[in-house]
Amino acid sequence: MVTLRETAEKMDKEDDLARFRDEFYIQEGKIYLDGNSLGLMSKRAEKSLLEVVNSWRDFGIDGWMSGKYPWFHLSEKLGEQSAPLVGAEAGEVIVTGSTTMNLHQLLSTFYRPEGKRTKILADKLTFPSDIYAMQSQLQLRGLNPDEHLIRVGSRDGWTLEEDDIMEAMTDEVAIMVLPSVLYRSGQILDMEKLTKTAKKRGILVGFDLCHSIGAIPHQLHTWEVDFAFWCNYKYMNSGPGGVGGLFVHQKHFGRVPGLAGWFSSDKSVQFDMEHQLTPAKDAGAYQVGTPHILSLAPLIGSLEIFTEAGIERIREKSLKQTAYLMELVTQELEGMGFSFANPVENRRRGGHVCLVHEEAVRICKSLKEKGVVPDYRAPNAIRLAPVALYTSYSEIWEAVQILKEIMEKKDYERHEKKREVVA
Numbered sequence: 001m002v003t004l005r006e007t008a009e010k011m012d013k014e015d016d017l018a019r020f021r022d023e024f025y026i027q028e029g030k031i032y033l034d035g036n037s038l039g040l041m042s043k044r045a046e047k048s049l050l051e052v053v054n055s056w057r058d059f060g061i062d063g064w065m066s067g068k069y070p071w072f073h074l075s076e077k078l079g080e081q082s083a084p085l086v087g088a089e090a091g092e093v094i095v096t097g098s099t100t101m102n103l104h105q106l107l108s109t110f111y112r113p114e115g116k117r118t119k120i121l122a123d124k125l126t127f128p129s130d131i132y133a134m135q136s137q138l139q140l141r142g143l144n145p146d147e148h149l150i151r152v153g154s155r156d157g158w159t160l161e162e163d164d165i166m167e168a169m170t171d172e173v174a175i176m177v178l179p180s181v182l183y184r185s186g187q188i189l190d191m192e193k194l195t196k197t198a199k200k201r202g203i204l205v206g207f208d209l210c211h212s213i214g215a216i217p218h219q220l221h222t223w224e225v226d227f228a229f230w231c232n233y234k235y236m237n238s239g240p241g242g243v244g245g246l247f248v249h250q251k252h253f254g255r256v257p258g259l260a261g262w263f264s265s266d267k268s269v270q271f272d273m274e275h276q277l278t279p280a281k282d283a284g285a286y287q288v289g290t291p292h293i294l295s296l297a298p299l300i301g302s303l304e305i306f307t308e309a310g311i312e313r314i315r316e317k318s319l320k321q322t323a324y325l326m327e328l329v330t331q332e333l334e335g336m337g338f339s340f341a342n343p344v345e346n347r348r349r350g351g352h353v354c355l356v357h358e359e360a361v362r363i364c365k366s367l368k369e370k371g372v373v374p375d376y377r378a379p380n381a382i383r384l385a386p387v388a389l390y391t392s393y394s395e396i397w398e399a400v401q402i403l404k405e406i407m408e409k410k411d412y413e414r415h416e417k418k419r420e421v422v423a
């Protein structure tokens, strides 16, 4: 019986990734289901951070080329180690910047409005920061966003239809920027199919991988995606403000970056200090200034864990966990006003479950008070992310029992119907 505690315990016993849970700092008395917003700290991420801090103490300026993790090549090295997570070839990934800054960099480089091909194709459900970046990129070029930014709409308010997106791929579109996984509903877009169609129509393709990196496998190189960008503080567990990453397909190697700086340089000549930039031959060219070494450091330890666990196994467990969570919700919370906004098919479901309830804001407050950490998205969504590396099946079971009790006792009614400043 799926609703029995013993079933969860049995699944934990049979779970070959269960040993990784001990690698993380699990907060006492808390069930953390918000790893899709900020991943928990692992002991290895903490260790690599401290090692890098110590290299500053021990080496001063020489830390750039000395110590266990010489800072000068760290961004490239971490890019290489991130490459398998996105299906990239060597040199196609660099760890740098933040999601939004990387999008600015990539649009500055690849968005070249010409003739009647002037438009950027996006969608109405995407993360606001991406839209702000696209709007400002248009404005910088003297183009009106109301006219040149196309946002494909949703039929149900939560998901997108690939057919609707493809229909919008006209000969007026220069470039397309879409999420791999939608941040609210957790829907996975069919990146391969969308890329193929865009390519046929002469449109460049970029994906925002914030909600898919570290949660699902990708084949960016094989699919011939032109570029992608992401943060590392969600499923990648590299800490608040951890440095992000980007991918540029090798067919674009050799371009001059739209936003250049001395770290865009080919490293062998960077210190010649010439006023003529010689850009790195690979994705390294999309760096701008001095890397944020202390915010890169936790990723060293975190990536080791991903390498050992393997993204395919992580995905397999994640699907099993979200399926288990949905089944529990369906059985235990029947008739209590919940529905799923996430797609239920494995192929289209990302790393989190999105529960919809008209009392979502107050339910989230109750959950938090009782030790379950969800994530609220206005106006009515509760995102729950069991994270394969550290969430147990028993925790999923427990969280649903707590939620059931909150609903039965109408505990949420004690709370104010207003979201917190940070939600």
Ligand SMILES: *Cc1c(COP(=O)(O)O)cnc(C)c1O
Binding pocket: 098, 099, 100, 101, 126, 127, 129, 130, 179, 183, 208, 210, 211, 231, 244
């Ligand atoms: C988290 C997230 C961001 C955040 O951007 P930052 O520049 O890292 O603050 C952007 N886009 C999406 C889709 C996200 O999920």
